[in-house]
Amino acid sequence: MGAGISSSVAVNCDDGGSGSPGLGDIPEGCISSLLMNFDPPDICKLARVNRAFYRASCADFVWESKLPSSYKLLVDKILAEENLHSLTKKQIYEKLCGPNRFDCGNKEAWLDKCSGQVCLFISSKCLKITGIDDRRYWNYIPTEESRFQSIAYLQQMWWVEVVGEVNFEFPRGSYSLFFRLQLGKISKRLGRRVCNVDQVHGWDIKPVRFQLSTSDGQHAQSECYLNGPGEWAYYHVGDFVIENPNRPIKTNFSLAQIDCTHTKGGLCIDCAVICPSEFRERLKQI
The missing domain is CATH 2.60.120.260 (Galactose-binding domain-like)
Structure with missing residues (x-):
């Protein structure tokens, strides 16, 4: 618990047989909406299905649904050196799931990677x-x-x-x-x-x-x-x-x-x- 989510995701390029519908034909927006119903570790596993699932798994609204409502306050307090606007929501989740020290290193806060x-x-x-x-x-x-x-x-x-x-x-x-x-x-x-x-x-x-x-x-x-x-x-x-x-x-x-x-x-x-x-x-x- 407390470990970050891997940012490197293996991609399966097999999007289905030639000339026939496959998983790669599902609109990314639909896949992203589906992924919102899964816990973060399962989202990362499903990202390995193919390129469409990988791209859909990176959608900001997927990861924002996993972040606590007060995540911007947490970022300001424990990730003060980071520029919030330059990070994707997935990157923010990854960073908050790591052991983050603040107050001269005498306090440590992190998100549980499964529940947020x-x-x-x-x-x-x-x-x-x-x-x-x-x-x-x-x-x-x-x-x-x-x-x-x-x-x-x-x-x-x-x-x-x-x-x-x-x-x-x-x-x-x-x-x-x-x-x-x-x-x-x-x-x-x-x-x-x-x-x-x-x-x-x-x-x-x-x-x-x-x-x-x-x-x-x-x-x-x-x-x-x-x-x-x-x-x-x-x-x-x-x-x-x-x-x-x-x-x-x-x-x-x-x-x-x-x-x-x-x-x-x-x-x-x-x-x-x-x-x-x-x-x-x-x-x-x-």
């Missing part, structure tokens, strides 16, 4: 983490296990609070927000993954509180104990619904364990994720 829905990742470096500048408590650790190549690691602290804010133009639909977390410090030893859990403590005493709010008045909260040392997990913060897609919505979210009767440690924070709610079971594949 938006997924957004926010790096730990975009989050406000209490005590992050004090290396007695927190450190940023480089790792290949993060799409941003870096995670925030908590050694030990009494007050743990992480706050995030994102202002983004989402297409219409229902979205879920998650934190990607792990207990235990990851490293490599002799080429093998190692997770040190010696500093993991305090998370089984009180649950972590998650909260979410949006600029249009939506709210959600939940509580959960952190468990499963050594494995990355997506902790559900809450859901929100986009009904007016052509304007930005501000989303505030947080996790907190601020009971100062005990210390907490050994927590890795990778990123926050906002994705369509139906993608919840697919997160591990992203």
Whole structure:
């Protein structure tokens, strides 16, 4: 998921037998109207049928029907260096389906290539983490296990609070927000993954509180104990619904364990994720 659509399409020149009607005789406009009923991967497969199907598959109105209604806002935000008027709708779709970084490379957005829905990742470096500048408590650790190549690691602290804010133009639909977390410090030893859990403590005493709010008045909260040392997990913060897609919505979210009767440690924070709610079971594949 998130990979771009290939721009090179093999063309079958066999348009039917000589002197008899064939697929190549179907008007391109009719083929394009038919292709609008297929998902993008199937459109690319059908483009290989013959030249007429290839040309019909490139029609702007075919790909505009697959783009979210707010795609121009997405292009302005995450493809700011591109000239929208010089790109075909297919090229725009291809580019938006790739992993696109913005905000100094600390956020990543892309369209799901099958559904055209938006997924957004926010790096730990975009989050406000209490005590992050004090290396007695927190450190940023480089790792290949993060799409941003870096995670925030908590050694030990009494007050743990992480706050995030994102202002983004989402297409219409229902979205879920998650934190990607792990207990235990990851490293490599002799080429093998190692997770040190010696500093993991305090998370089984009180649950972590998650909260979410949006600029249009939506709210959600939940509580959960952190468990499963050594494995990355997506902790559900809450859901929100986009009904007016052509304007930005501000989303505030947080996790907190601020009971100062005990210390907490050994927590890795990778990123926050906002994705369509139906993608919840697919997160591990992203």
